[in-house]
Amino acid sequence: MDIHHLRENRRHGSPGVPVGLYRMERAAGDPILDNHWHEEAEFLAVESGEAVFQIGLSTYEVRAGEVLFIPGGELHGGYALNGAACTYAALVFDMEWLLSHGDSATLQVLEPIRRGRLLPEPHAVKDTELASALYSHLERLLSLEHSDDPAKPLRLKAGLYELFAEYVSRDAFSRSEPRSPLDAHTQERLKAVLTYIDTHYARKLTIKELAHEAGMSEGHFTRVFKSFMRKTPVEYINLLRIRIAAALLAERKTSVGEAALETGFDNFSYFCKIFRTVYQCTPSEYRQRNGGQG
CATH class of the missing domain: 2.60.120.280 (Regulatory protein AraC)
Structure with missing residues (x-):
């Protein structure tokens, strides 16, 4: 994928x-x-x-x-x-x-x-x-x-x-109640937010903005997001950004600083900290291991 x-x-x-x-x-x-x-x-x-x-x-x-x-x-x-x-x-x-x-x-x-x-x-x-x-x-x-x-x-x-x-x-069909229209609607709204994040990950995103996109209060949005995604919105956005940054480092002549900025990180130390948490190495080490130049 x-x-x-x-x-x-x-x-x-x-x-x-x-x-x-x-x-x-x-x-x-x-x-x-x-x-x-x-x-x-x-x-x-x-x-x-x-x-x-x-x-x-x-x-x-x-x-x-x-x-x-x-x-x-x-x-x-x-x-x-x-x-x-x-x-x-x-x-x-x-x-x-x-x-x-x-x-x-x-x-x-x-x-x-x-x-x-x-x-x-x-x-x-x-x-x-x-x-x-x-x-x-x-x-x-x-x-x-x-x-x-x-x-x-x-x-x-x-x-x-x-x-x-x-x-x-075997008549092996689920006997549980089908999803209610509300449940289906909630999942569709969450999909819309995920697509929104996918499109705008490179700039600053706030919970308020994402909750508005979902048509929910901030608290309700955060609970719904975590129940479906098993991550908070911030954790999800950070992971998405880090994986895209890793792809940039491996596939293009992109510096570590450029990869951080292109994926929405305005704090270089924070970028390096999250990167190390995900990949157990620094961005520079990852770049060297995966074919990045310079």
């Missing part, structure tokens, strides 16, 4: 086959998955280790052999559980690709899922028939990541139908 964008703007797959297959290995203590969202739906399987994943305001402790379903448009992320290493795989896909005009599978299952009216169980727990079936299907699909099989598009589409068929055959 481009660190400049909380909302993923990358294309998953191709226009004709809008499916992305990804594997991520995270060492013990490493960040797992930054909070973000994309319009595509996603299946995520933990292959080894364990982690906590958050979908909206719900959190799930996910271990090897377990599967999550993440509806399109939902804020989601992950963080380490007990400092453990974790390897996970994701299949990100456009639900529209699976729809056929007027057929019963579309009308009764796929379209309601796409619209959020029917919710597959978000967490398929290990040692259940559902988890075993989903995990097996996903591993088979993920094995196609680098395949040049001419039948790959058909296998991917057929495999996605099989995944949803596992939910239908």
